[in-house]
Each structure stands twice: as structure tokens, then as C-alpha cells.
Amino acid sequence: MSNKLRVLLTGGCGYIGSHTAVELMRAGHEVVIADNLVNSSAAVLPRIEELGGKKPAFYNVDVCDKAALDDLFNRESVDAVIHFAGLKCVPESVEKSTLYYRNNLTSTINLLERMADHGVNYIVFSSSATVYGEQDTMPLREDMPTGACTNPYGMTKHMSEIIIRDAAKASDSLGAVLLRYFNPIGADASGRIGEDPQGIPNNLLPYVAQFATGRRKRLFVNGNDYPTRDGTCIRDYIHVTDLAIAHIKALEFIVGKQGHEVFNIGTGNGYSVLEVIEAFSKACGKELKYEFAPRRAGDIPTCYADPSKAERLLGWRAERDLKRMCEDTWRWQSNNPMGYGK
Numbered sequence: 001m002s003n004k005l006r007v008l009l010t011g012g013c014g015y016i017g018s019h020t021a022v023e024l025m026r027a028g029h030e031v032v033i034a035d036n037l038v039n040s041s042a043a044v045l046p047r048i049e050e051l052g053g054k055k056p057a058f059y060n061v062d063v064c065d066k067a068a069l070d071d072l073f074n075r076e077s078v079d080a081v082i083h084f085a086g087l088k089c090v091p092e093s094v095e096k097s098t099l100y101y102r103n104n105l106t107s108t109i110n111l112l113e114r115m116a117d118h119g120v121n122y123i124v125f126s127s128s129a130t131v132y133g134e135q136d137t138m139p140l141r142e143d144m145p146t147g148a149c150t151n152p153y154g155m156t157k158h159m160s161e162i163i164i165r166d167a168a169k170a171s172d173s174l175g176a177v178l179l180r181y182f183n184p185i186g187a188d189a190s191g192r193i194g195e196d197p198q199g200i201p202n203n204l205l206p207y208v209a210q211f212a213t214g215r216r217k218r219l220f221v222n223g224n225d226y227p228t229r230d231g232t233c234i235r236d237y238i239h240v241t242d243l244a245i246a247h248i249k250a251l252e253f254i255v256g257k258q259g260h261e262v263f264n265i266g267t268g269n270g271y272s273v274l275e276v277i278e279a280f281s282k283a284c285g286k287e288l289k290y291e292f293a294p295r296r297a298g299d300i301p302t303c304y305a306d307p308s309k310a311e312r313l314l315g316w317r318a319e320r321d322l323k324r325m326c327e328d329t330w331r332w333q334s335n336n337p338m339g340y341g342k
């Protein structure tokens with residue numbers, strides 16, 4: 001196998017997948033995308049081409065669909081898969097739990113089976129810090145217990161980790177990397193691709209960015225009585241480009257190996273909601289007037305990574321700071337106030 005890989009990205013039209021497609025292409029790899037566009041737009045594809053310098057092969061398929069995935073693997077010879085496809089809205093997962101279990105688990109199982117049938121041996125999976133649940137100590141390390149998740153979305157990530165781990169244990173050829181993302185924010189420095197959530201954003205950064213453009217009228221800070229330095233929740237925000245590059249490092253690590261390995265992908269620094277709003281205010285040059293609101297159900301006070309294992313074994317660490325994350329988010333949001341214009 002040459003150093004240049006041909007990689008299938010399930011969910012490659014989404015926020016993290018599109019940034020990873022661009023970074024893979026910038027590094028000289030080839031990209032094939034499979035996405036059913038349930039939470040994304042095909043309008044991202046010409047922009048991936050513009051930034052990556054080459055048109056990615058695109059298949060509008062549901063990763064849960066056995067025949068469609070067989071057909072894709074028959075047409076496309078790929079060296080590895082990065083499995084981003086999944087539903088990710090925490091409150092929706094509470095209301096529609098079976099939809100989340102079916103989509104996120106069936107896609108993972110179907111993908112593993114089709115990979116085995118077609119001789120594709122390497123997978124990198126999008127997991128989440130949510131698998132740690134609430135822990136007594138920070139930072140979070142990969143060897144801490146997982147699975148005490150507070151919502152069905154988190155459970156699908158935990159269960160998918162187990163499914164992939166067990167498949168790797170049983171196989172003499174499968175190599176798998178599970179990446180536990182912390183809080184991805186930011187956008188490609190070009191401002192041409194970025195996060196484009198449907199409806200009212202659940203997550204802090206896309207909401208703040210839309211508030212700064214005037215698309216959202218009020219900004220609420222959920223809870224100011226947490227046991228943190230300013231009473232608001234602390235998270236480990238990571239630039240999506242650093243996260244995208246971590247996937248390339250993960251592929252370089254696993255291709256040619258058998259077994260499975262898990263990595264935290266975060267910066268190791270925690271910022272409070274108020275610190276993020278202040279950093280964003282500086283980046284966009286506007287005062288952002290917020291209001292305190294009650295705590296959001298299920299939020300934990302503090303969550304940040306120990307990312308040292310990724311540095312040690314992958315040779316990866318985050319390079320972009322919070323200022324850069326906010327500046328790049330603002331470039332994307334101000335240039336594309338309605339996102340991809342769905």
C-alpha cells in the first residue's frame with residue numbers, strides 16, 4: 001500500500017467530514033464520500049473541490065443500506081474508511097431514541113460487515129467525550145470507565161465503540177481507531193466551509209455565531225451556578241481543522257496494523273461559556289449581550305481532555321487557540337450568514 005490513501009468518508013458532507021475531506025486532499029490523499037444528506041447539503045461538494053483541488057467521488061447513500069454499500073464498495077476501491085455518519089442531536093435522541101439506535105448502530109454494523117466482505121481493513125470512528133459520562137476527576141483519560149451516558153446519543157457512541165472493538169478483537173486483519181472528540185468548533189481558514197446546523201443551533205458556538213450576525217435575537221447562558229471559576233460550564237473546544245488533521249494521523253497510525261486503539265482528541269484546556277462569548281465578541285468586533293437562563297438538563301459542569309496519548313502515539317496535538325477558533329468561525333458565519341443556503 002502506498003503512502004497515498006484512498007479513503008471512504010461516511011458522513012463526509014457534514015461539518016467534521018467536509019473539513020477532513022479537505023485536509024486529506026491537501027495532504028495528497030483521495031476521498032470518496034457517502035452521505036444521505038439527512039443533516040447536510042450537497043452544496044458543500046463544490047467547495048470541498050475548490051479547497052481540496054479535486055472533485056471527490058460522491059454517493060448519496062444511506063450507510064444502513066446493505067445493497068447500496070455493497071454497490072459502492074464494488075465500484076470504489078478504498079484503503080480505509082472514516083465513519084462520521086450518524087445523528088448527533090442530544091435532545092432529539094431523547095425523544096426519538098429508536099431512530100438514533102437504528103441509524104447510528106445499524107450504520108456501524110453494516111459498514112463493518114461490508115468492509116469485511118470487500119477486504120477493507122482500516123476504520124477510524126467518530127466517538128465523543130460523552131462516553132465518559134460524569135467523572136469525579138479531570139482531565140479525562142482514555143483508561144477511565146465509559147458507558148454511563150446520560151442520553152441515547154451518547155449510548156450509541158459507547159455501543160459503537162464496543163461493536164468496533166469486538167470486531168477488531170475477532171478479526172486477524174481489522175485495524176480500528178476510536179477518536180473521542182471533545183467540542184469541535186471553528187471552520188476552515190478560507191471561510192468557505194463551516195458548521196451549518198439545521199434550525200436553532202443546540203451547541204454554543206454556532207448559536208453565538210448566528211446571534212452575532214443578527215439571525216438569533218437573544219443569547220442565553222444556561223446556568224451560572226456551576227462549581228466553576230465563573231459559574232458557567234467549562235468545555236475543551238477544539239478547532240475542526242486540528243480535529244481533521246487528527247484523522248490523517250490516525251490513518252497513518254493504523255494502516256498496516258491489526259487491533260484497536262482509542263484516543264482523546266482535545267486541546268487539554270477548558271474554557272467557560274462566558275470566556276467563549278468574550279473571545280467571540282473580540283473576534284467579531286461586537287459586544288454580545290447575553291442573559292442568564294436556567295441550567296440545561298444533562299449538562300455536566302466541567303469536561304476537558306488529557307490529550308497526551310494522541311501526542312505520544314499519533315504525533316498529533318492541537319495547534320489552533322480559542323482566538324483562532326472564534327476568528328475562523330466568524331469568517332465562515334459572516335461570509336455565509338445562511339450557511340449553505342438550504
Ligand code: NAD
Pocket residue numbers: 010011012013014015016017034035036037038039040041061062063064083084085086087088103107126127128129181182183184
Ligand atoms: P454532521 O451532522 O454535520 O455530519 C454527519 C453526516 O452524516 C451528515 O452529513 C449526515 O447527513 C450524515 N448521515 C447521518 N446518518 C447517515 C446515514 N445513515 N447514511 C449516510 N449519511 C448519514 O455532524 P458532525 O458534527 O460533522 O459529526 C460527525 C460525527 O462526529 C458524528 O458521528 C457525530 O456524532 C460525531 N461527533 C460530533 C461532535 C460535534 O460536536 N460536532 C462531537 C463528538 C462526536
Ligand code: UFG
Pocket residue numbers: 088090128129130131154181182183202203204205207220221222223232233234235273296299
Ligand atoms: N450553552 C449555552 N447557551 C447556548 C448553547 C449552549 O449556555 O445557547 C452552554 C451549554 O449549556 C453548555 C455549554 O454551552 O454549558 C456547551 O454546550 P454545547 O452544546 O456546545 O456542548 P456540549 O459539551 O454540551 O455538547 C457537546 C456535543 C455533544 C456531545 C457532548 C459531549 O454537542 O454531541 O459535547 O461530548 F455529546
